[in-house]
Amino acid sequence: MSATIRVNGRDEELAAATVAELLRRRGIDGSRGVAVAVNGVVAPSRNWVSHALAAGDEVEIVRPFGGG
């Protein structure tokens, strides 16, 4: 079985080496309003390029939506 990570609650194959690559593969322009947490800790955008992903990581990718 190949290595997996969990992204926004769904398991997927670990194909990206870093947070930046994960976002790029999903077509997410991380310039404005996107925030990422890995294993319950916020990953600041300045570190996305160097932040390596490992098997078993739990990643949350969020952005603001309408709300009250």
Place this chain on the structure above:
Amino acid sequence: MTHIAAADAGDALVIAGRRFASRLLLGTGGYPNQQVMLDSLAAAQPAMATVSIRRISLEGYAESIVDLVGGRYPLLPNTAGCATVRDAVMTAQLAREALETDWVKLELIGDRETLYPDVEQLLRATEELVKDGFTVLPYCNDDPVSCRKLADAGAAAVMPLGSPIGSGLGIVNTYAIERICATSSVPVILDAGIGTASDAAQAMELGCDGVLLNTAVAKAHDPRRMAAAMRAAVIAGRDARLAGRIPKRTQAEPSSPQLGLIGG
């Protein structure tokens, strides 16, 4: 003409040392479409616009709400739907990263039916976030004791509910809201339950420092018009509060002279 209105008289809403020209906070959820939301914001001229933080796969609007609204109104992220301290703190931290603000509307829901706050967890999350440098505005019960405890824990304002979120029932316990306003050491923002303009005016008349609403505008037949009505209502209610209402009497008191009636 001398125009004496609260909004013009230097009577700003001040939270955590920051001044706001408006005492109305407006939510950005549930509008028929993006343009109506933007028009409603323009009509309401809110102090802040609230937003939620959600996983990115949920595509609502094509454009980011940050690009649409962020330049025009300060954005206040919420932790809506969070049921644990951990999720609420994580959401606040993600919001800080996403929006570059350390302000947060803290919601900790204790019951899915009523969406009533979980006071015990709310207090813990407030303490934790204040320690982490956040300016915390907790959505809370209409209870003077919980409001006092939240203020003591470092909340920058308290935001008691008028009635359940989205219910439009108005302020069901006016006594409690008035007591909270009379005793709170931090600003009081009436949050949740507003159904129409008179509810917003009533909140201000009871002594609230501001009103936060969303559904009453977003789901109105004409959201833009309701947004304008809410803006006017908050200003009118604040003016009425500052002007001081007359005492209630059990009998009539004529306002016309008693003497000089014809046919006497």
